Structures are given as C-alpha cells and as structure tokens.
Amino acid sequence: MEMAMKLxxxxxxxxxxxxxGFAHAGGVGYETVxxxxxxxxxxxxxxxxxxxxxxxxxxxxxxxxxxxHGAPVAGQGHxxxxxxxxxxxxxxxxxxxxxxxxxxxxVVAAVAHTGxxxxxxxxxxxxxxxxxxxxxxxxxxxxxxxxxxxxxxARIGAFGFSAGGFTVLAAIGGEPDMSLTDRHCxxxxxxxxxxxxxxxxxxxxxxxxPAHDSRIRAAVIAAPxxxxxxxxxxxxxxKVPIQLWRAEWDTVLPQPFxxxxxxxxxxxPPEHHVVPGADHFDFLPxxxxxxxxxxPSICGDGVFDRAAFHATFxxxxxxxxxxxxx
Numbered sequence: 001m002e003m004a005m006k007l008x009x010x011x012x013x014x015x016x017x018x019x020x021g022f023a024h025a026g027g028v029g030y031e032t033v034x035x036x037x038x039x040x041x042x043x044x045x046x047x048x049x050x051x052x053x054x055x056x057x058x059x060x061x062x063x064x065x066x067x068x069h070g071a072p073v074a075g076q077g078h079x080x081x082x083x084x085x086x087x088x089x090x091x092x093x094x095x096x097x098x099x100x101x102x103x104x105x106x107v108v109a110a111v112a113h114t115g116x117x118x119x120x121x122x123x124x125x126x127x128x129x130x131x132x133x134x135x136x137x138x139x140x141x142x143x144x145x146x147x148x149x150x151x152x153x154a155r156i157g158a159f160g161f162s163a164g165g166f167t168v169l170a171a172i173g174g175e176p177d178m179s180l181t182d183r184h185c186x187x188x189x190x191x192x193x194x195x196x197x198x199x200x201x202x203x204x205x206x207x208x209x210p211a212h213d214s215r216i217r218a219a220v221i222a223a224p225x226x227x228x229x230x231x232x233x234x235x236x237x238x239k240v241p242i243q244l245w246r247a248e249w250d251t252v253l254p255q256p257f258x259x260x261x262x263x264x265x266x267x268x269p270p271e272h273h274v275v276p277g278a279d280h281f282d283f284l285p286x287x288x289x290x291x292x293x294x295x296p297s298i299c300g301d302g303v304f305d306r307a308a309f310h311a312t313f314x315x316x317x318x319x320x321x322x323x324x325x326x
Contacts, residue, residue: 026052026074028102030067032091035140037114043136044112046091048102049147050074061092062291065099073147075105079155079325082137082216083110084130086162087196087225088118094161096285100314106321107151109137116163124200127163127226128178131171132211134158155325157218159317161283162253165224169262170210172219173237176229184228184257192252193225216240218324220317221270222283223250227258232265242270243320245283245313252280271320275313277304285310 029051034042053071057064081101085093091112098108111133115123123129142153160168170176185194222245244266246259253259263272275282279300286307287299300306 026050027055027071028067028099029053029069029071029073030065031070033140033145035136035144037136041114043114043133044091045137045140046095046098046110046112047141047145048095048098048108048110049150050078050102050105050107060095061090062294063092063095063285063288065095067099073107073150076150077152078105078107078150079157079321080138080141080151080153081106081108081157081159081321082134082141083108084134084158084160084164084167085110085113085117086164087116087124087127088121089162089164090117093284094159096310097159097314097317100318101321104318104322106318107141107147109141109145111137113163113167121200124196127166128170128176128210130163130167130210131213134167134171134216135211135213138213138215153215155217156215157220157321157325158216159220159222160224161222162280163225165221165259166226166229168216168219168221169224169230169235169238171213172216172240172242173212173235174230175210175234175237176226177231177234178226178229180229180231181226188257191254191257212237218321219243220320221245221259221262223247223253223280224259224262225253227253227261230262230265232267235262235265236267238266239268241268241320241324242266243273243317244270245273245275247278247280247282248274248276249278250280273316275309278309279304282306282309283313 029049032046037043051068051071052074053068055066055068057066091110101108113130158168218241220243281298292299
C-alpha cells in the first residue's frame with residue numbers, strides 16, 4: 001500500500017510538472033516591493049511571476065535563484081497565490097515553491113510578516129495579527145502592483161507553513177481559541193510554541209478574532225502551528241478546499257497536537273499528505289552551504305532527501321492549485 005501511494009504521488013508530480021510546462025513556457029520574473037500600510041510600518045513582499053525575459057542567477061538571502069529581476073509580466077489572467085512564512089522567517093523562505101508556481105502560470109506574493117522575521121522578533125507572539133497582512137497583499141496585487149492587470153482577482157489561493165499555516169487557517173475563516181495555549185503549555189512546557197511564550201513578553205489579546213478574507217478560494221497548509229487552538233467550532237466556517245501536509249517526525253510541532261488536530265476538526269476532509277521521514281523544517285527549500293553553516297538547525301541531518309521531496313512537494317502544490325482555482 002505504501003509503495004502504491006508513493007508511486008501515485010510520483011506520477012501525480014510528473015503530471016503537474018508536465019502541465020506547468022504547457023501553462024508557461026517562459027521564465028520567472030521577480031521583484032521586491034514595500035507596501036504602505038495605514039497605521040503601521042510598510043509591508044515587505046517578494047513577488048514571482050511568469051515572464052518571457054531572460055533569466056540570470058542572483059543572490060537571495062543566503063541562497064540564490066535564477067530569475068528575470070524586474071522583468072515585465074507575460075500573459076493575462078494569472079491566478080494569485082499569497083504566501084505566509086513561519087515565525088522568524090522571511091518572504092524568501094519558500095522561493096522554490098514560488099518559482100514552481102510562477103513557471104506554472106501563477107503570480108506569487110510572499111509577505112514578510114512585520115515584527116516576526118529573522119531580523120525583527122518584536123511581534124513574534126502577535127500571531128493573531130498576521131492574517132491582515134495577507135489581505136494587504138491581495139489588495140496590493142489586485143489593485144496597485146505594476147502587473148495587477150495580469151492577475152485574475154477571482155482566482156486567489158494561499159500557502160502557509162508553520163505559523164504561516166496558522167495564518168492561512170485564520171484568513172480562510174478559522175477562529176482560534178488562544179486561551180487553550182495556557183492549558184497546552186501546562187502539560188507540554190518543552191514544546192517549541194510554549195518555549196516561545198516564555199522567551200517573549202506576552203502580547204495583549206484584545207484582537208481575539210483574526211481578519212478573514214473571503215477572496216481566498218483554496219489553501220495549502222504545511223505543519224500548522226497552534227493547531228490545538230482550532231476546535232471544531234473554531235473551524236466550522238472554513239469551507240475552501242485545503243491541501244494539508246505534515247512531517248512524519250515533526251520534532252518542532254509533534255503530533256497529534258498540531259496538523260492532526262486540524263485534520264480531525266476541519267468540517268470537510270482535506271487532501272492530506274504525511275511525508276515519511278521528514279522533520280518540520282523539511283518544508284523549507286534545500287539549504288545552500290552558507291545557510292547550512294549559519295542556521296544548521298533548519299537544514300536537516302543529511303539523511304532525508306529534501307531536494308527529492310521538494311520536487312514532489314512543489315509539483316503537488318501546483319497540481320492542487322491548478323485543480324481548485326482552475
């Protein structure tokens with residue numbers, strides 16, 4: 001049965017990659033923007049999109065990518081995917097998945113959540129504020145971005161990893177009960193999220209209901225943080241199709257308290273994937289030597305083949321959004 005499932009995923013991946021080649025035969029454009037936000041600091045975003053301009057290698061944080069920087073958008077009617085990174089991450093965290101989507105004909109906008117990035121942890125616990133950043137991104141991409149005329153505002157999806165998975169769940173209608181963190185951490189004080197609560201000052205919980213955005217029509221969620229905060233009642237309003245991923249050996253967000261709780265409590269069964277042998281950070285791209293030296297804890301132990309997994313993972317993400325957004 002396990003071999004048959006692996007073969008099914010492999011074949012589905014090949015099919016999705018084949019579709020991507022037909023959907024957009026050109027390259028990937030890339031740019032970064034700083035979006036004004038009323039009453040707050042500007043929101044930084046990275047954007048990947050289809051283009052016919054020639055590509056070139058360029059540095060990206062401690063890695064590199066091959067893109068056409070600042071090139072014009074090619075084509076019209078592209079679906080939009082907004083991306084939410086994990087706590088302490090950046091808008092570049094899922095660049096390989098963003099590139100796969102752009103080569104398949106999608107426009108991708110990844111936000112850098114203000115106050116919860118690798119270089120600014122001042123709002124690390126204000127996770128309830130994160131969903132509004134996705135709405136800011138959608139507003140900008142469909143109204144003000146230089147290529148907004150090429151975006152189909154009726155076909156919008158969202159991708160989120162870890163705290164980004166929480167963000168996307170909240171944005172599509174989830175209402176977490178944040179009071180459950182105290183009960184959870186009393187039993188599991190060594191879990192990562194409970195350690196964060198001790199590391200950073202507790203933030204005011206005046207905003208108990210996150211901003212929902214009905215424009216998001218499909219979601220890919222990987223290893224969602226604070227899954228235990230989403231009760232069946234808290235997920236009752238989530239109606240969009242979901243592709244849910246978890247690592248078999250997630251040592252950061254161990255099961256059954258996170259992705260498994262979300263899977264059980266969703267009103268409609270998601271498309272569910274468990275990645276054999278994977279750990280939490282294997283949903284991030286394969287590490288460059290420079291990143292492996294700077295942040296070895298997120299780069300794996302060298303046993304799990306992250307590059308091979310991402311070939312399948314990215315193809316499955318493309319397939320799902322193609323199916324759900326048309």
